[in-house]
Amino acid sequence: MDTPETRITRHVDTSAWSPWLPATPGFDHLVVETPGLHTHVATVGEGEPVVLLHGFPQHWWQWRTVAPAIAARGYRAICPDLRGAGWTVADDPRVERETRLRDLLALFDVLDIERAHLVSHDMGAITAMQLTYDHPERVRSAVQLSVPPAFMKFSPKVARGFRHLPPFIWHRPGASLRGVFSEAYVAHPLSEATVEAHLAPMRRDDIDGAVRPLTRGMILPEAMRLAGGVYRRRRLTVPTLVVFGRQDHPWAEHLGRICRDPERYADRIEFAYVDDAAHFITDDAPTAVADLAIDWLARAA
Template structure:
């Protein structure tokens, strides 16, 4: 029997429980209201989460980056967490526009941009379409639509089976609403190498909110469009900024991510690394190593 958890939206400026130097905020951008958490001061770092997560994916890493001298900004992408969950607008180029307008509104450009999973796809779209807003880019635990992701989307040819399910947004929503814990619990167990899964209780509450499961699946529902649009963003060019790929030791094979990103990054400004002891959830499984590696890349 699924346990239901009530989670009230935080008010503007409310301190984040457990992260006293961080606060909840909201911004109206690109026709949606985005929730984001911000703390620290210094050079800005924007953290873009994946599925099925919210800004909480980076909760353990954020205070470490703030302590290292960064202004840390972690939004809930549209469809997730406390951000709006509209019925449309989930193409990665448009979600990237959400983030671009947030960055501009906060006056924080150019930023060090970190994207994981779905967030990696959004980060690529932002770095490719608005390079003036991105100082350095860290991409992890996914592949870029149009640059290799399509090769892993067909389970009949050895690809990842969740694409076939999640891309059928209506079906996936009907099958998972009301049994979020049964569906997401094993997913988080598989994704994280950490034995402590207590941090997923707040995540579960976020996905039990009305429209939350559908909002997450919407990011998969646009992938065929994303494949076509991503190829047009760069043309024959490469990303203008230095790029680092980071994968978990037990996450998506690093060669898949690096092989995809190598097609869009300048070879002389492209680095790769692996988070030891980590699964898919890089910011949770080994936050100290992860934060230190980001810091080293940003300062290099």
């Protein structure tokens, strides 16, 4: 039920939004208001909820192909723009390690989601991992894209997998992020229109200004916990599928090395690989991602 501090505006007309919202037929757009946050949510389908958490520097539109495919199998696909991304507006620019986790829990409550399946990519996987470890009762199953499980063991072999972070840590307002969609991270060059759609919200000062807080306030503190083995001392109880593109270097070739003996740390976890795909796997191979997710949702349930 809505309260003075929480409200859902349904069937939002996005035609006047600035920057422009990528046109994607079939999606309904909501604005969910919780204390200090106005979250844009794109949804498609009806049924058991599947919440899809985008990566960086992306937003709900990352799931433009994956979400409708999941919805076609009888699920409600829910794609929020997380704090600091897309068309979501935050009253306070500060970001701490669990800020997005608290945002997600508040969103679940307003949307009356008791439990959901999770599909996450890149930076969105951080929030997904926090939810699966700290609130497993809210998660039915999880599909994690392009990010190793939290119980990974750091190795010099994967050090260059973090080469993208320094520019984010020292991001200057107005600096281009087009380099993240270079051939180092995609198997197939993205069209100019696709890159422009991913980066459109960066024209907003608050979204551009969120790059540093997200990196420094959330990613680095969580990375320190991962490096310190915090999650290797905990148990992952949510059934989880970890998916990588074969061309996602150096992670794909070393995943077995850094995730040895997964049964020691997880009740049920599987690994899958997608040929002809790299880090931005939902752009390189959206149909393969959707098929893997749909299969896992059915098997893990």
